[in-house]
Structure formats: structure tokens, C-alpha cells
Amino acid sequence: MAEGRAPTQAFCLPLDAAMRRDSLATIRRPGRATRLAAARIFVFVLASAFVFAFVAQVSILLLILICHGSTHRRVLT
Known part of the structure; x- marks a missing residue:
């Protein structure tokens, strides 16, 4: 667990980064x-x-x- 962060924040950070990366890819390359x-x-x-x-x-x-x-x-x- 990351120091200085609440347990829920430490758990959600990788998911948020993955979602952000997916949304940027969708914006750049429409299906x-x-x-x-x-x-x-x-x-x-x-x-x-x-x-x-x-x-x-x-x-x-x-x-x-x-x-x-x-x-x-x-x-x-």
C-alpha cells in the first residue's frame, strides 16, 4: 500500500491510469x-x-x- 494514502486511493490509482490511457487512445483513434x-x-x-x-x-x-x-x-x- 502506498504511504500517505488511504487504502481505497492506493487501490484505485492503477485502474484510473488504465482508464485514462484507454480514453486517450479512443480519442486519438476513433473506431x-x-x-x-x-x-x-x-x-x-x-x-x-x-x-x-x-x-x-x-x-x-x-x-x-x-x-x-x-x-x-x-x-x-
């Missing part, structure tokens, strides 16, 4: 599951951006057509 999850999130965000752009474009075109049609009706009447 296949982490890369796959990141790729899925990236694809989802990209697809959402394309869908949003398409919906915005269609709604703007419809708005232009509606406004354009209403101005023509006013001129004719």
Missing part, C-alpha cells in the same frame, strides 16, 4: 462505429440541406407565379 455514425450524420445533414433548398426554391417559384398571375388579372379587369 469503425464512430466513423460510421459520423458519416451517417453528415449524409443526413447534407440531405436535409438539399431538401430545404428544393422546398424553398419551389415555394419561391409558386409565390412568383401567384403574384404574376394576380397582376395580370388586375390589368385585364
Whole structure:
């Protein structure tokens, strides 16, 4: 047992060092599951951006057509 430390601290120190070393290795080198999850999130965000752009474009075109049609009706009447 280490001098000047409580028994529980002396017992937990090697485990803490091993956990710290494992967590650092995980941070440095992500596994296949982490890369796959990141790729899925990236694809989802990209697809959402394309869908949003398409919906915005269609709604703007419809708005232009509606406004354009209403101005023509006013001129004719």
C-alpha cells in the first residue's frame, strides 16, 4: 500500500491510469462505429440541406407565379 494514502486511493490509482490511457487512445483513434455514425450524420445533414433548398426554391417559384398571375388579372379587369 502506498504511504500517505488511504487504502481505497492506493487501490484505485492503477485502474484510473488504465482508464485514462484507454480514453486517450479512443480519442486519438476513433473506431469503425464512430466513423460510421459520423458519416451517417453528415449524409443526413447534407440531405436535409438539399431538401430545404428544393422546398424553398419551389415555394419561391409558386409565390412568383401567384403574384404574376394576380397582376395580370388586375390589368385585364
